[in-house]
Amino acid sequence: MIPVTKSFLPPIDVYTDYLKKVWDKKIMTNRGDLVLELESKLKDYLNLNHLLCTNNGTIPIQIALKLFANGGEVITTPFSYVATTAAIEWEKCTPVFVDINPDYWTIDETKIEDAITDKTTCILATHVFGNACNIEAINKIAKQNNLRVIYDAAHCFGVDYNGQSIFNYGDISTCSFHATKIFHTAEGGALICNDKDKSEEVFALHNFGHKGKLEYSGLGINAKMSELSAAMGLSILPDMSLIIKGRKKIVDYYNKNLNFACFNTFKLRENSNSNYSYYPLVFNSKEYREKAEYQLNLKQIFPRRYFFPSLNHLPYIGDISMPVSESISERILCLPLYHSLSEQDQVLVINTLNSLS
Numbered sequence: 001m002i003p004v005t006k007s008f009l010p011p012i013d014v015y016t017d018y019l020k021k022v023w024d025k026k027i028m029t030n031r032g033d034l035v036l037e038l039e040s041k042l043k044d045y046l047n048l049n050h051l052l053c054t055n056n057g058t059i060p061i062q063i064a065l066k067l068f069a070n071g072g073e074v075i076t077t078p079f080s081y082v083a084t085t086a087a088i089e090w091e092k093c094t095p096v097f098v099d100i101n102p103d104y105w106t107i108d109e110t111k112i113e114d115a116i117t118d119k120t121t122c123i124l125a126t127h128v129f130g131n132a133c134n135i136e137a138i139n140k141i142a143k144q145n146n147l148r149v150i151y152d153a154a155h156c157f158g159v160d161y162n163g164q165s166i167f168n169y170g171d172i173s174t175c176s177f178h179a180t181k182i183f184h185t186a187e188g189g190a191l192i193c194n195d196k197d198k199s200e201e202v203f204a205l206h207n208f209g210h211k212g213k214l215e216y217s218g219l220g221i222n223a224k225m226s227e228l229s230a231a232m233g234l235s236i237l238p239d240m241s242l243i244i245k246g247r248k249k250i251v252d253y254y255n256k257n258l259n260f261a262c263f264n265t266f267k268l269r270e271n272s273n274s275n276y277s278y279y280p281l282v283f284n285s286k287e288y289r290e291k292a293e294y295q296l297n298l299k300q301i302f303p304r305r306y307f308f309p310s311l312n313h314l315p316y317i318g319d320i321s322m323p324v325s326e327s328i329s330e331r332i333l334c335l336p337l338y339h340s341l342s343e344q345d346q347v348l349v350i351n352t353l354n355s356l357s
């Protein structure tokens with residue numbers, strides 16, 4: 001069986017060495033030594049001034065919305081994982097979808113201004129598959145209209161934009177360290193906020209609103225990462241260059257050997273790099289996508305339809321049309337891509353797809 005992804009697992013003795021530290025200290029959570037060490041090492045690795053580890057990549061989006069969205073309208077992309085839209089609904093805000101650019105697959109910045117009303121408080125955009133949004137344009141619109149910008153950067157570990165980590169952009173950026181991500185802590189995530197005052201508020205929000213042990217600065221939630229998750233992250237971090245190099249090799253091999261007659265992929269944003277997190281193909285028609293999926297499944301190859309449905313078609317969203325996102329969602333498949341994918345398995349994927357045309 002060839003799945004779309006397999007989690008990278010560090011050498012077990014590296015992980016158990018970290019676990020021994022947990023056993024020694026008998027502290028499992030509440031920002032123990034390992035979480036603090038992971039935050040420090042991640043800031044070094046990614047060259048960031050701020051980063052807060054969290055228990056997944058969804059709650060930091062909710063925290064960012066709690067801080068900035070004020071129950072208002074949030075301009076967002078229909079082409080992302082369900083967590084992006086669900087977080088808006090969960091925070092009792094209203095998602096206002098803006099269709100995506102047909103080449104980059106990120107929110108179409110030229111359509112944002114038409115969607116702004118006096119109830120708009122935020123833009124929540126996804127750097128989908130690690131491909132940067134048009135950050136300058138979004139920033140300009142946000143400034144002119146007094147809006148906050150939140151980036152769902154769940155897929156962006158290791159992506160730089162204009163020479164610095166993409167996590168540095170927007171009022172808040174969030175990341176997922178879910179087991180399917182290139183860097184993971186089994187479950188986990190991070191929130192990056194470079195505004196000092198706001199980052200203090202974020203800190204309180206992620207820890208029940210605590211201000212010291214007995215006082216509360218306001219409402220909060222539990223978004224803390226556990227020591228066991230931090231141990232996983234610390235065990236994987238030293239292997240990141242190996243992981244990215246391995247994935248690059250696989251991506252280069254797909255790029256070189258796939259016959260792009262009946263499918264294509266997104267255009268990488270200028271001044272940015274790929275972290276090789278996904279290998280999405282959009283087929284020329286829905287029928288080609290169905291045929292490809294069928295043929296691949298016959299050979300026990302299981303690509304995934306990331307991202308389907310287009311989020312404007314979620315059952316709790318009204319009837320809105322987003323033609324570009326809907327069309328891409330109907331025709332997309334993400335191919336197997338993981339560090340241990342063998343060349344033999346990759347050749348099987350490639351031959352199956354090339355025989356479609």
Ligand SMILES: Cc1ncc(COP(=O)(O)O)c(C=O)c1O
Pocket residue numbers: 056057058059080081083084126152154155175176177178188189
């Ligand atoms: C774009 C996007 N946003 C948010 C999330 C949520 O992250 P998590 O699963 O860590 O909560 C994901 C997870 O896959 C995602 O792909």
